[in-house]
Amino acid sequence: MESHATSPEASESSDPATPAKRISICAWCGTPINRTASQLKHEVISEDASGDRGQTTETHGICTLCIADLGVYPIESLMDYDRESFDDLPFGIVEVDAQGRVLTYNKWEEELADRSRSQTLGRNFFSEVAPCTGVAEFEGRFRELVAAGVPAREQLDFLFRFPGGDTLVSVALTWAPDLGRGFVLVQKVGE
Numbered sequence: 023m024e025s026h027a028t029s030p031e032a033s034e035s036s037d038p039a040t041p042a043k044r045i046s047i048c049a050w051c052g053t054p055i056n057r058t059a060s061q062l063k064h065e066v067i068s069e070d071a072s073g074d075r076g077q078t079t080e081t082h083g084i085c086t087l088c089i090a091d092l093g094v095y096p097i098e099s100l101m102d103y104d105r106e107s108f109d110d111l112p113f114g115i116v117e118v119d120a121q122g123r124v125l126t127y128n129k130w131e132e133e134l135a136d137r138s139r140s141q142t143l144g145r146n147f148f149s150e151v152a153p154c155t156g157v158a159e160f161e162g163r164f165r166e167l168v169a170a171g172v173p174a175r176e177q178l179d180f181l182f183r184f185p186g187g188d189t190l191v192s193v194a195l196t197w198a199p200d201l202g203r204g205f206v207l208v209q210k211v212g213e
């Protein structure tokens with residue numbers, strides 16, 4: 023259907039007077055997340071029915087199903103989440119800028135990687151913090167998200183290579199171009 027060359031700067035009319043409607047998508051599985059259970063049916067239906075994707079912006083959280091086994095509440099938007107509370111979450115969270123520099127590094131990730139926050143903040147995640155991720159299937163996919171310039175997410179399984187041994191993890195990558203920040207979320211597979 024698309025016959026023209028890639029043009030990331032879509033020049034569709036965007037009316038600044040109309041605030042963009044925000045939809046929350048699960049970083050891990052891509053399912054829409056709803057604010058409250060009572061709003062669930064209405065929100066999904068109205069967003070689908072409107073068909074007005076131009077006024078919709080996307081943010082990333084963790085849905086009920088993906089979080090069920092972890093024993094915590096679903097998260098509508100990680101970007102809105104209190105950074106200190108990241109330490110209470112039972113999976114790894116690394117917040118990075120467009121270059122991959124680490125802005126936030128939570129406690130779970132510190133323990134998984136056996137690497138303290140002070141050794142990590144401000145360093146490049148892909149080249150200095152976790153060099154095993156500096157490959158096409160990991161860093162490459164993050165770079166593609168950044169280059170695309172739209173809010174987006176990806177999920178991948180990856181083998182982290184630590185000095186103490188290899189660990190298979192499920193990774194979610196997110197990117198929020200308006201904020202210039204994204205997340206690398208990590209959980210162990212089979213736990």
Ligand SMILES: [Zn+2]
Pocket residue numbers: 048049050051052053084085086087088089
């Ligand atoms: Zn999910």
